[in-house]
Amino acid sequence: MKDLIMTNEATTPSGQPLGISHKPSRTKAMFSEFKAQNKPAFIGYLPYGFPNPDDSLTALRTMVEHGVDAVEIGLPYSDPVMDGPVIQAASQIALDNGERIANVFKAVEAVANAGGVPLIMSYWNLIYHYGVERFATDFENAGGAGLITPDLIPDEAGEWIEASDRHGLDRIFLVSPDSADSRLEVVAKNTRGFVYAAARMGVTGERSTIDASPQALVERTRKAGAENVCVGIGVSTAEQGAKVGAYADGVIVGSALVHTLLNDDGRTARGTAEGLSLLAAKTEELAEGIHGARA
Numbered sequence: 001m002k003d004l005i006m007t008n009e010a011t012t013p014s015g016q017p018l019g020i021s022h023k024p025s026r027t028k029a030m031f032s033e034f035k036a037q038n039k040p041a042f043i044g045y046l047p048y049g050f051p052n053p054d055d056s057l058t059a060l061r062t063m064v065e066h067g068v069d070a071v072e073i074g075l076p077y078s079d080p081v082m083d084g085p086v087i088q089a090a091s092q093i094a095l096d097n098g099e100r101i102a103n104v105f106k107a108v109e110a111v112a113n114a115g116g117v118p119l120i121m122s123y124w125n126l127i128y129h130y131g132v133e134r135f136a137t138d139f140e141n142a143g144g145a146g147l148i149t150p151d152l153i154p155d156e157a158g159e160w161i162e163a164s165d166r167h168g169l170d171r172i173f174l175v176s177p178d179s180a181d182s183r184l185e186v187v188a189k190n191t192r193g194f195v196y197a198a199a200r201m202g203v204t205g206e207r208s209t210i211d212a213s214p215q216a217l218v219e220r221t222r223k224a225g226a227e228n229v230c231v232g233i234g235v236s237t238a239e240q241g242a243k244v245g246a247y248a249d250g251v252i253v254g255s256a257l258v259h260t261l262l263n264d265d266g267r268t269a270r271g272t273a274e275g276l277s278l279l280a281a282k283t284e285e286l287a288e289g290i291h292g293a294r295a
Contacts, residue, residue, distance in 0.1 A: 027070065042286065043069065053097060072148060076091035136160075191226065257286075
């Protein structure tokens with residue numbers, strides 16, 4: 001592993017460097033609560049600005065009200081190389097609506113006020129150009145809990161590791177079935193909150209079946225030192241959610257939720273009332289399967 005390059009440009013008014021926050025991890029607290037009940041958590045994804053900025057806030061609240069415990073608020077990106085067609089379509093609609101990173105903190109506040117744990121999922125380039133310290137400050141002030149960075153590895157995350165420590169924010173890195181044990185150890189050591197275990201390599205999207213590789217990956221990641229491991233990419237039904245929830249600390253669902261807000265053409269947004277109704281129903285279906293996985 002390469003040495004992490006650490007910088008500390010944030011200072012107090014007197015010029016002294018800011019210290020490390022001792023604020024507890026909201027994500028870790030959520031998992032502790034669910035572990036006490038022998039249940040997995042339900043983490044749902046939706047891009048901010050889709051189907052439009054106002055309705056996306058309503059959709060995020062709807063997810064929390066109908067069973068999602070933590071929400072991954074996606075930052076739409078013009079080159080989403082890891083996202084499948086459903087999320088790509090939703091992200092493009094958001095971008096066409098003029099979605100900007102500065103507005104995503106409204107979504108963070110909406111999730112927090114609804115009682116959910118607000119996470120942001122973003123490609124690193126967006127955070128870098130916004131300003132790492134500026135992002136961490138704004139995210140913390142909005143009530144955010146943690147950042148998921150699918151294309152940022154701990155070896156290259158020195159600035160974010162330091163900023164997240166200053167602001168008490170979780171940093172969630174990804175692992176895959178192809179990750180070597182040494183890589184799992186690096187990720188587990190540098191993660192705060194939970195490790196995101198991708199069920200398979202490739203882009204995101206709904207799957208008709210879920211194979212056994214995620215369970216083996218969860219076991220390997222825990223052995224490498226991770227306290228909480230959540231599985232994402234592929235879950236689209238309550239049955240699949242229950243299968244994954246039997247062994248994972250949390251089940252992450254994205255495309256299946258986003259899909260409810262898209263028309264059958266896969267490129268345009270449904271009417272608001274119909275879309276929100278379908279989103280609520282799908283969320284409840286998945287929540288029942290995931291939360292009851294070990295019953």
